[in-house]
Amino acid sequence: MAAADDLPTYKDVADAAAVLAGVAHHTPTETSRTLDDQLGVSCFVKCENMQRMGAFKFRGAYTAVNHYLNDADGKELKGVLTYSSGNHAQAIALASTKTLGIPSTIIMPTDAPTLKLKATQEYGGNVVFYDRYTEKRDEVAQKVKATLPEGTVFIPPYNHKYVIAGQGTVGKELIEDLQSKSIALDYLFVCVGGGGLISGISLAVKELSPKTQIIGVEPEAGNDAQQSLEQGQIVHIETPKTIADGAQTQHLGDLTFDIMQRNVSKIITVTDEQLVDEMKFFGERMKMIVEPTGCLGLAGLRKLVSSGEIEKGAKCGVIISGGNVDLERYCKLISSTI
Template sequence: MTSASIDQLCGRQVFFKCENLQRTGSYKVRGATNHIVALREQLGDQLTGVVAASSGNHGQAVAYVARMLRIPATIVVPKDILGVKLFGLRAQGAHIEMIDGGSDDLNAASTAIARSSGYHEIPPYDHALTIAGQSTCLYEAVTQQNMTELDVVLCPVGGGGLTAGTALALEATHSPARLIAVEPEGADDTYQSWKLGRRISIEGPATVADALRSNSPGELTFEIMRRRLHSVVTVSDQEINAAMRLIWERLKLVVEPSGAVPLAGLLNRDIPGGGPALVVLTGGNVEFPLPQPLPEDSRSRMGTIATLQ
């Protein structure tokens, strides 16, 4: 999908990969499908159930695939999960465990449940099968749309599953495009890790982009990102909200804050080159009213847009 007014604002041609239109409303269904189907093929009826930690999108994807395969699913979520994501989980028939804490706490609880129940854990990002599934997003865009001349690809980054998968897809397609990860300022674990050259953990990530509130990048994902990433940039919640509004108004698409993060980076940071850019809109599971009001000065850019119509 494209928008002439967004192209003009960014000073380059921008393509949007609309993963907000996926089953369960996010790209996460790619990794969940690849992982669980592989387990079913390997284990058959010995796959008695799956368990996953999630802020919402990964959990919905795991629950959806499990329901399709008639496998029980337990999803560990934070107590402050958005209502729209909790509703989606319940609609898929998953058993839900709500706990206090951040992504590290959720992952620890998921691992404990897997050990006690005999269920197989489906990590949200740090597993080869999950990463391979996420790689199909970029591979699909490049092969279906013949985007051989892409200059840059921008992905939001939390734990790093999509970004690592995108890196693998760029390598597989021999694309020279630069891969840039965009992260919220209030949850900048990948940015800090990237600067230091090693994984670090942050305390209490806080951002409107709830799907990106990770404490640290994954071990496997970080190694892949270090090999192929061009850079990591961060954006403010104000910039995320403004980008989300722009997508709604120009593309007529509902995206969640996390899905608007890469466009916020393209609009507000010094992104190299001037050739075509691919922006991955990762999800559309947003709750109304918005998690926080759009700031008044986020509308200043909208005045510019009005002159482009």
């Protein structure tokens, strides 16, 4: 169990919203008559692909860096270290180096998407590579940290109080925007990698719309979260091979797992083929480029509608986590059968 002091609460999410005001984008919630007609539900799509650096990760990264920059113990922040397959990497580089002028070192896998690698470097991040299939990134991070100046802090992609709180602002915005139109969600579908997004969102949703059921969606090839909730303990898996690179995590964190156990109704899985179908739908019908990981939520909703588990007329929220995908790879994925 995570220590109580490390666990974020809704107050931390609200505080994060205040920190992010005027810094992060308040992203739109879009609808599609075609989608509603196809599924027989009312669908509300929160577009974090339109967030700064193209993904929700900016929210958590900036919230965490801001916390250390203004830490009450008076220690000077000399640098930020993290590891990431891409979106958190970009977020840390943008939040710390590009925005606040604090050096950032990012440990990235050798097979990280070119677009995400290039953007991380352009935001000023110093990239160190590792092989995600043969090396353990925690061990690489320890070695790298020993070479960095004292005063460098490590901010992980998801298992961090202020990262989770920042990600939770996605849910706060969505629920408040819909409530302003007298809309209450029955279900909310959220992608799952390490659990930072869904755990943060769940804190906001359970506070503001407690009857809403939160459903996590992860790749079929990497269902560690599903296994973890079913077994009541964190399950570790080998790095999954999936096109959803943002969900190629091996396990949940103790913080995210604790929150998910209390707030998430269930975890379901979808195939890479289903993700490609949703990439095509977003591109063709909603005119948006969405990365494979960002399609997990809609693929999960469509799966449960098809199985009859979602009632007709239900009000369903879907989170698009990001839109960062190499255009060459995007074109190959939507024009081929996996």
